[in-house]
Amino acid sequence: MELQLHIKMTPGLYVKDPDQSELGRKIVSTGIRMIHEMGFEAFTFRKLANEINTTEASIYRYFENKHRLLTYIISWFWTWMEYQLVFYTNNVTDPKKKIETVLEILTFSVDDKFMSDYIDKDMLHHIIVAEGNKSYLTKHVEEDNEAKIFKPYKDLCHRMALIFQEYNPKYPYPHSLGSTLIETAHHQVYFQEHLPSLTDFGNEKGTKGLTHFLRSMTFNVLNNHKK
């Protein structure tokens, strides 16, 4: 079974909704590929325009600047993650099972049933790992935040927090645990790839070590917390 996934993004993220036109979708899909290939710093609207045979001016009609495009892409990712979380934990009652599912989603070890025509999810995952932090590590976080730009991230974090609270209502830091797990899931992947001595996953491929690390951390914290 595959489900067609259509994610409606908050208008604060774009000037004109890229989902409503061929050109808009091409900006996003090719943008993802190019940011993935050359990194966000080297990526420019001029290069993107050349690649898809349009002009810089046309791209600016969709996104104010490249940072907004990055944020759009990243927000799409968080929304998709939350969809997955809801879907895969829907009929699960055991909160332990729910947490395990969340961690599998975070480490990208679930192959999902949601399709999207023009978004390549593995590239997207790489972008989150390598560029994700850059969406909020700016001098304009506060304004961006007021424009609801980070809502998808926060929603995901909050949904995780609810599950943690269900598992152990006494644990006082469910949101911090959520954001830590999200960030750690991505940092450790980056480190494993580029700076392996910051991890203990050696030369193993895949996310087995990481998942085990995160699971151990999560359950030990939730099971044994004392004031």
Added chain:
Amino acid sequence: MELQLHIKMTPGLYVKDPDQSELGRKIVSTGIRMIHEMGFEAFTFRKLANEINTTEASIYRYFENKHRLLTYIISWFWTWMEYQLVFYTNNVTDPKKKIETVLEILTFSVDDKFMSDYIDKDMLHHIIVAEGNKSYLTKHVEEDNEAKIFKPYKDLCHRMALIFQEYNPKYPYPHSLGSTLIETAHHQVYFQEHLPSLTDFGNEKGTKGLTHFLRSMTFNVLNNHKK
């Protein structure tokens, strides 16, 4: 007691050692202030040159580009952290106590005895929190890594790992735990300040909640890990 601190940085980080001249030190100290004030993206060598009444060309004689200056600053920070770790755990035998000290250093709740003439440590801390990741989240990580640019970070992480292993030799992820704690210590500070709903520290000021969160995580993981 105050100890004069002099940190020798690896040559890969600069073109000409900024520590060896008045101008060099001014580039670093004013660089720190300006990056702190305006953020790394808006910071330029031209603005820095104007501020300290020198020229762009002169600054380029010390650092290849602004990213190298950032990395220099950040590496100085990691080296200083490691110094502190060594100093404050030196005659401690109880590994539990050592870990508590490490966490206090990481959360910046130790007021240190090391002086440095021209480096403002609170600004530095803010820079690490807001820009730290940007030193390695680039397309040239691999080359930078080969040039030993990240050695200070790795050394700190490894030293933490040794302490964790001392505390519980069976725990299989001491390095991942180290890098996670380092990153988390900074992310959570950033979130608390700018995106508080990703944390549970509410409107509290200070790092009490954060320290408690990290301590709970660390000890529960180390005490209870099972295969």
Added chain:
DNA sequence: TTGAATTGATAGTCTTACTATCATTTATAG
């Protein structure tokens, strides 16, 4: 006090990050 190293002054190149204007194509409503 002479020579070497450091800094300053000036200028120039190429790229990025936009903004503006007008022409052309495409979609759509009557």
Added chain:
DNA sequence: CTATAAATGATAGTAAGACTATCAATTCAA
């Protein structure tokens, strides 16, 4: 099927950023 609006393309231009090169002035060190 046409009128009209919306979307895109073409072109051009500006200001700033990220450098590199050259030569003169200054300072430092033997």
